[in-house]
Amino acid sequence: MKIPHMKAFEDFYRGQWIKQNKLDCEINPKLQGMFLDEMRGPKSKNKVVHPYDRLLTKAAETVNNLLCHGMTPEEIGSALQMNEIEVRTMMRRYALPRK
Numbered sequence: 270m271k272i273p274h275m276k277a278f279e280d281f282y283r284g285q286w287i288k289q290n291k292l293d294c295e296i297n298p299k300l301q302g303m304f305l306d307e308m309r310g311p312k313s314k315n316k317v318v319h320p321y322d323r324l325l326t327k328a329a330e331t332v333n334n335l336l337c338h339g340m341t342p343e344e345i346g347s348a349l350q351m352n353e354i355e356v357r358t359m360m361r362r363y364a365l366p367r368k
Contacts, residue, residue: 320364329363332356336366 272278294300325333328349335345342356349356359365 320362321367323363325363325367329359329365332359333363333365333367336360337368 290300331349332345335348340348342353342360345351346353346356
């Protein structure tokens with residue numbers, strides 16, 4: 270079954286739906302997260318964040334400093350009361366050690 274001007278009705282309805290959602294989000298800010306993706310339009314590709322581009326957290330700065338001074342992940346884990354897996358994950362996530 271073909272309905273003439275179906276595409277025009279879909280675009281009009283989507284525009285009105287987004288307009289109403291924006292008004293609803295102004296009234297109730299808690300709704301904002303629910304409709305954010307739909308209001309942005311077609312999904313874009315996720316941007317890849319390389320480990321060198323990430324800003325270091327305070328814990329990552331500490332681990333980086335200790336790695337630059339020659340400590341092993343086992344020693345860092347015991348010194349910072351973390352387990353070795355957390356240290357190695359942080360090393361991989363932030364590309365540590367950095368200079």
